[in-house]
Amino acid sequence: MDLWNDIPNMSLLAAPAVLLLGRVSGFVMVLPLFxxxxxxxxxxAGIATLLTVFLACNGAMPSVDTLDQPLFALGALLVQEVLLGVAMGLAANLVxxxxxxxxxxxxxEMGLSEAGIIDPVSGEDIDSLEMFLQMTFAIxxxxxxxxxxxxxxxxxxxxAFPIxxxxxxxxxxDMLVSAGADMLTFMLSLAAPTVAAFLVxxxxxxxxxxxxxxINVLxxxxxxRMGVGVLMAAALVPTLGTFSQDLGQWLHRNLGG
Known part of the structure; x- marks a missing residue:
């Protein structure tokens, strides 16, 4: 009977860790790479748990006194933290x-859009050039x-957003709108030289x-088109290195990384 009466107190003690895990899990599940x-x-799930333990040890977990609320209110806070983590991860993922x-x-432009393969990253059907550029950029x-x-x-x-x-x-x-706008800017800056070459x-x-x-022009x-596309894709690889640094600056500027 004493254990039954202590359930609210036990849930209150666990609430800070659960809220912290909620934000971390939402962030990790939609984050690029992770x-x-x-x-x-x-x-x-293991990565999210390890990050939660790390953050809890570094003082990110709120005090129990700030969470002295009914269980349904704590449930609403958990949903809020998960959605906040998802929004931040989505902003990084868009770019x-x-x-x-x-x-x-x-x-x-190269005519490879019909030569699709299964992407192990997203599980969707993409072409080989997409996968090559994506994996190269990830590395x-x-x-x-x-x-x-x-x-x-x-x-x-x-x-910026306390628990x-x-x-x-x-x-x-503003963060999500900026991520969407910068995604289009980065995409056009990467593809513009190749698209211009194909236009010529x-x-x-x-x-x-x-x-x-x-002459059979087709x-x-x-x-x-295939030859020019391969050459332009090879020339794009060094640009991806610079773009990775630009993305790092974007994370630092817009998400506080």
Whole structure:
């Protein structure tokens, strides 16, 4: 009977850790690299648990006195923390996906959009160039210490958005809008040179078809587009290294990493 009466007190003691785990789990599950579907769910859960323990040991967990509320209120706070973590992870993931979108634009110009393979990262059907650019960027991002930046974003989020406090919805909205706008900017900056090269090729082939109607321009354009696309993709790899540094600066500027 005493144990039954102590359940509210036990839940109050566990509430800070649960709220902390809620934000960390929401952040990790949608985060680039950590949240990729090729990582088993148990591995992602283990990463979230380890980060929670690390943050709790470094003073990120709120005091029990601030959470002296009914159970339904604590449940609402848990949902709030999970959604806050998801919003922050989604903001980082949107900018990260700009590399894949740039690869998609280049693949369409090369004629590779129909040659799809299963992406082990997202489980979706993508083409080989998208996967190449995405995995290359992931390696460069990790080599540049991007994983530490992502963890830094999570650590500093507790200063900007304390646990159990009502978050600034305006700041969250601005963060997501900025992430979407920067995603398009990064995507166009990566794909623009290749798309411009294909535009020149298309115009040149159109002029050639007009001047020499007997030439099968469609048959001639396929190897030209493939060759130019491969060369432009190879030239894009060094740019991805610079882009990984730009993404790190974006994380530091917009998410406090």
């Amino acid at each position: 949240g990729w579907t090729m990582l088993p769910m148990m591995v992602r 990260f996906q700009s590399v894949q979108m740039a690869g998609k634009m280049i693949s369409v 460069l991002f990790l080599a540049a210490g991007g994983h530490r930046l992502l963890i830094g974003v999570l650590v500093r989020s507790f200063d 159990a406090a009502m978050p600034d919805l305006g700041a969250l909205t 090729i298309t115009v040149a082939l159109g002029v050639l078809a007009r001047a020499l109607p007997e 048959f001639l354009s396929l190897p030209i």
